Amino acid sequence: MTKEFFTATPINEVLALISRFTPVGTRSLPAAESCGRILAEDIVSGINIPGFARATMDGYALRAAATYGASESNPAFLEIIGNVGMGKAPIQKIGHGQAVRIATGGMLPEGADGVVMMEHSSELDETALEIYKSVAPGTNVVAADEDIATGRKVLCSGSRIRPQEMGLMAALGRMEITVFKKPVIGIISTGDELVDISQTPEPGKIRDVNTYSLAGCVTREGGKPRIYGIVADHLDSLTETCARAVNETDMILISGGSSVGTRDLTVDVIKSLPESQILVHGIPIRPGKPTILAKAGQKAIWGLPGQIASAMIVFDRIVAPFVRQISGDALSYRQYNRIQAVLTRNLPSVQGRTDYIRTRLLEIEDKYYAEPVLGPSGLIRTLIEADGLIEIDTNTEGLEKGESVTVILMR
Amino acid sequence: MTKEFFTATPINEVLALISRFTPVGTRSLPAAESCGRILAEDIVSGINIPGFARATMDGYALRAAATYGASESNPAFLEIIGNVGMGKAPIQKIGHGQAVRIATGGMLPEGADGVVMMEHSSELDETALEIYKSVAPGTNVVAADEDIATGRKVLCSGSRIRPQEMGLMAALGRMEITVFKKPVIGIISTGDELVDISQTPEPGKIRDVNTYSLAGCVTREGGKPRIYGIVADHLDSLTETCARAVNETDMILISGGSSVGTRDLTVDVIKSLPESQILVHGIPIRPGKPTILAKAGQKAIWGLPGQIASAMIVFDRIVAPFVRQISGDALSYRQYNRIQAVLTRNLPSVQGRTDYIRTRLLEIEDKYYAEPVLGPSGLIRTLIEADGLIEIDTNTEGLEKGESVTVILMR
Numbered sequence: 001m002t003k004e005f006f007t008a009t010p011i012n013e014v015l016a017l018i019s020r021f022t023p024v025g026t027r028s029l030p031a032a033e034s035c036g037r038i039l040a041e042d043i044v045s046g047i048n049i050p051g052f053a054r055a056t057m058d059g060y061a062l063r064a065a066a067t068y069g070a071s072e073s074n075p076a077f078l079e080i081i082g083n084v085g086m087g088k089a090p091i092q093k094i095g096h097g098q099a100v101r102i103a104t105g106g107m108l109p110e111g112a113d114g115v116v117m118m119e120h121s122s123e124l125d126e127t128a129l130e131i132y133k134s135v136a137p138g139t140n141v142v143a144a145d146e147d148i149a150t151g152r153k154v155l156c157s158g159s160r161i162r163p164q165e166m167g168l169m170a171a172l173g174r175m176e177i178t179v180f181k182k183p184v185i186g187i188i189s190t191g192d193e194l195v196d197i198s199q200t201p202e203p204g205k206i207r208d209v210n211t212y213s214l215a216g217c218v219t220r221e222g223g224k225p226r227i228y229g230i231v232a233d234h235l236d237s238l239t240e241t242c243a244r245a246v247n248e249t250d251m252i253l254i255s256g257g258s259s260v261g262t263r264d265l266t267v268d269v270i271k272s273l274p275e276s277q278i279l280v281h282g283i284p285i286r287p288g289k290p291t292i293l294a295k296a297g298q299k300a301i302w303g304l305p306g307q308i309a310s311a312m313i314v315f316d317r318i319v320a321p322f323v324r325q326i327s328g329d330a331l332s333y334r335q336y337n338r339i340q341a342v343l344t345r346n347l348p349s350v351q352g353r354t355d356y357i358r359t360r361l362l363e364i365e366d367k368y369y370a371e372p373v374l375g376p377s378g379l380i381r382t383l384i385e386a387d388g389l390i391e392i393d394t395n396t397e398g399l400e401k402g403e404s405v406t407v408i409l410m411r
Numbered sequence: 412m413t414k415e416f417f418t419a420t421p422i423n424e425v426l427a428l429i430s431r432f433t434p435v436g437t438r439s440l441p442a443a444e445s446c447g448r449i450l451a452e453d454i455v456s457g458i459n460i461p462g463f464a465r466a467t468m469d470g471y472a473l474r475a476a477a478t479y480g481a482s483e484s485n486p487a488f489l490e491i492i493g494n495v496g497m498g499k500a501p502i503q504k505i506g507h508g509q510a511v512r513i514a515t516g517g518m519l520p521e522g523a524d525g526v527v528m529m530e531h532s533s534e535l536d537e538t539a540l541e542i543y544k545s546v547a548p549g550t551n552v553v554a555a556d557e558d559i560a561t562g563r564k565v566l567c568s569g570s571r572i573r574p575q576e577m578g579l580m581a582a583l584g585r586m587e588i589t590v591f592k593k594p595v596i597g598i599i600s601t602g603d604e605l606v607d608i609s610q611t612p613e614p615g616k617i618r619d620v621n622t623y624s625l626a627g628c629v630t631r632e633g634g635k636p637r638i639y640g641i642v643a644d645h646l647d648s649l650t651e652t653c654a655r656a657v658n659e660t661d662m663i664l665i666s667g668g669s670s671v672g673t674r675d676l677t678v679d680v681i682k683s684l685p686e687s688q689i690l691v692h693g694i695p696i697r698p699g700k701p702t703i704l705a706k707a708g709q710k711a712i713w714g715l716p717g718q719i720a721s722a723m724i725v726f727d728r729i730v731a732p733f734v735r736q737i738s739g740d741a742l743s744y745r746q747y748n749r750i751q752a753v754l755t756r757n758l759p760s761v762q763g764r765t766d767y768i769r770t771r772l773l774e775i776e777d778k779y780y781a782e783p784v785l786g787p788s789g790l791i792r793t794l795i796e797a798d799g800l801i802e803i804d805t806n807t808e809g810l811e812k813g814e815s816v817t818v819i820l821m822r
Contacts, residue, residue, distance in 0.1 A: 006621070012784075022732070026661075027425060031623070032623060032626060032638075034628070035626075035627040035630045035631060036631070049617075049791070051612060051614075051617065052614055052615060053507065056787045056789060057582030068478045068703075074686050085603070085615075086602065086603040086604050086614050086615075086644070087602070087604035087605070087615050088603075088615045089613065089614035089615040090615075104603070104717075104718075105604055105717065105789070106604075106615075107614060107615040126583065139510055142787055142789055142790070146786075147789070147790040147791060147792050148791075154792070154795065161627075162627065162631075162821070162822060163624045163626075163627025163628040163630075163631060163723065164623070164624055164627075164723060164791065164795055164821070165795065166623045166626065166627040166628075167620045167623050167719055167723075167791050167794070168620075168628070168791050168792075168795055169623065170618055170622070170623035170624070171608075171617075171618055171620045171621065171791055172609045172618045173608050173609070173611065173618055174608075175609060175810055191497065191498070191516070192496070192497040192498040192499075193497045193516055193517075194498070197581045197582075197584050197585075197586065198584070198586060199584075201462060202500065203462075203463055203500035203518060204463060204496075204497075204498050204499045204500040204501070204517075205498050206461050206462065206516075206582075207581055207582055208581065209578045209579075209581045209582045210578070211581070212442070212443060212577045212578050213577055213578030213581070214574070214579035215443060215446075215573075215574075215575045215576055215577065216445070216572075216573065216574025216577040216578070217574040217577075219574075220447070220573075220574060220713070227443075230497070233497070250670075250701075252564070280598035283489050306516065307515075308578055312496055312578075314573065331496040336750050336772070336798075336820055339747050340751070345640070361747070375557075376467045376553055378465070378467060378516070378553055378558070379463070379553070379557065379558040379561075380460070380558060380575065380579050380582055381559055381579075381637040382564070382576050383575035384565065384575055384576060384579055385577070386575075387747075394563065398654040401554060402468035407669070408525070409747055411575060
């Protein structure tokens with residue numbers, strides 16, 4: 001056990017540091033382009049919706065009182081005084097015993113307070129109507145303010161805009177809305193063994209996988225990746241690139257440095273940046289123990305492990321909530337990204353550490369099974385085969401075959 | 412019960428019609444921009460990954476046989492003959508009793524077949540090494556083809572590209588990949604009561620909410636919405652716009668026409684299009700019964716209900732799988748968009764019909780509760796408050812408070 005393990009910050013304390021970071025800013029956006037964005041204003045309705053009483057069925061608008069006691073054997077008789085044209089304000093005024101033809105969505109005339117469905121009535125001639133069922137006031141009618149009343153706060157800042165929220169903006173006539181800006185996340189890869197993906201690696205070298213996996217992770221979480229490429233494992237070049245990234249981005253991911261020497265280098269580089277502070281140096285998780293979190297001014301800088309599975313799992317479980325925080329995504333806990341499944345084999349673990357196990361999900365006869373994908377954290381294949389992660393928490397010694405486990409989806 | 416109900420097509424038969432439609436085509440895309448897209452080629456690896464045997468720990472590369480029997484009380488003694496530089500092909504050849512210093516990710520020299528962790532060894536001087544633990548061949552080593560072997564099919568056409576798939580493309584050196592094109596989905600709103608969202612509706616009129624909600628739905632499912640705006644409820648204008656949309660898009664959504672007359676109009680318009688065929692006219696679901704599915708040439712045309720909640724629920728449960736089909740999304744069943752929750756009230760239903768109930772999800776002490784959001788299907792608010800849908804299938808008469816129900820998320 002290395003010294004580092006003893007100075008590690010528990011995962012819940014790491015996540016509590018989220019509150020030290022604030023959203024990167026807001027901008028105006030056409031509402032029609034806002035799907036998936038995070039709202040940066042409270043939306044209060046200035047109008048009633050639908051704005052007038054509407055029929056919810058095809059039939060006859062009338063005074064409900066005129067139908068009281070009506071039945072198949074004892075119908076009520078009413079006078080038809082006209083039609084309500086769709087999209088028109090009716091000119092008729094309905095008195096007791098009078099009715100107008102109305103279609104779904106039509107506006108109720110003055111005096112009418114209910115709609116009888118076509119199926120419960122019969123026209124004897126152009127003006128004579130039989131009603132076979134009594135209705136109460138408000139039946140088959142949406143009131144003028146029933147959907148949304150003037151002054152109602154309909155959406156809160158921090159909400160994610162789904163298709164229905166786009167519809168709501170349309171209903172309110174909001175053409176432009178204020179959303180949070182997408183944070184720009186700088187991605188730096190370090191490691192003398194790395195070559196750009198366009199090159200054929202010589203023996204001992206590998207292509208820079210982490211940059212592209214992490215760019216995908218950033219995109220998925222609603223950020224904009226900015227790729228700085230491969231930087232040599234030397235103090236000067238890494239410091240220069242980091243300083244530039246602090247100026248140009250809202251958060252920095254430095255990936256690489258699985259070896260002790262490189263981790264120390266990352267710490268030295270961060271310490272040399274203006275207004276910098278190491279907040280976390282080691283987290284008792286596996287994989288991902290050597291993770292570093294620092295702050296330079298208002299910006300988070302992460303030192304992520306170089307092994308691809310470690311880097312992606314740390315991003316998913318630790319970094320992503322910070323990305324959402326600076327994206328203004330206040331309600332992201334409503335993600336429902338967990339599936340209950342039956343574990344297909346024993347999984348050993350040790351107390352004092354949180355383990356994340358890559359896991360395939362199998363669906364057999366409407367039941368989910370979690371099949372761990374084992375292998376070193378340097379293998380990209382294990383992530384391709386995995387649908388999610390099983391978390392074995394710090395107080396659990398292991399999980400048994402047949403147990404119900406929670407799988408956190410990695411989409 | 413209207414005549415239409417008897418001619419309705421059961422929901423499973425509607426969904427079986429998906430096979431009549433094919434993906435809209437493929438295109439080449441830089442792999443770095445492919446997050447979330449659907450792969451349109453099988454990916455077979457032309458190389459071994461990592462391509463050489465690598466250390467997975469900081470320590471010493473050696474012949475495992477030289478450590479057999481080693482323990483704290485009886486260490487093995489080896490000669491250190493150098494270091495492996497990160498990213499370098501080692502020049503040393505390891506004989507029995509020899510070792511080189513190696514960092515995680517380093518390339519094993521010829522003759523070495525295992526790595527002893529630094530923690531299980533001690534350097535007596537520059538060249539003398541004590542080993543306290545025996546290792547088997549392959550320990551702390553990833554073999555040259557252990558991640559991916561040459562010739563292995565690593566991804567199938569139809570897969571959705573997640574961040575880890577982007578990493579895999581990087582590892583293979585794939586700069587460009589073939590993905591399915593995003594289908595262009597035309598959106599037409601009909602109804603004389605509708606005004607554009609930029610206008611203030613006069614009495615009897617409402618803003619065109621459906622266009623924007625459906626545009627959001629299309630975006631969410633990976634399509635590109637193309638908005639045709641509001642078309643008057645008349646045969647000529649609707650036919651003209653539909654004919655244009657058939658030429659310009661890959662699928663058409665006509666929303667509106669809650670009333671019987673307008674539904675008949677939509678059918679007449681579709682019948683007048685070249686090579687057209689009505690496939691479905693009515694589905695025994697609620698809301699959404701008057702849904703129409705037709706085909707004009709190879710393109711699907713949908714007649715959706717005008718009520719906003721009906722239109723969105725039909726899109727979510729019926730139309731979306733067709734959008735994914737023409738997007739090439741073969742594996743979309745792996746969406747895991749269902750949550751088990753405890754129902755908070757009784758829900759009546761009738762046999763012979765599938766009901767979709769808008770539902771809020773509450774999380775109380777790690778347990779989910781499903782709280783139905785009731786209200787007419789014309790209310791947008793009910794969708795804003797809902798997190799998902801409860802499906803009450805055709806053979807169920809209703810659900811009881813306290814039952815475990817499945818909530819289909821509406822993201």
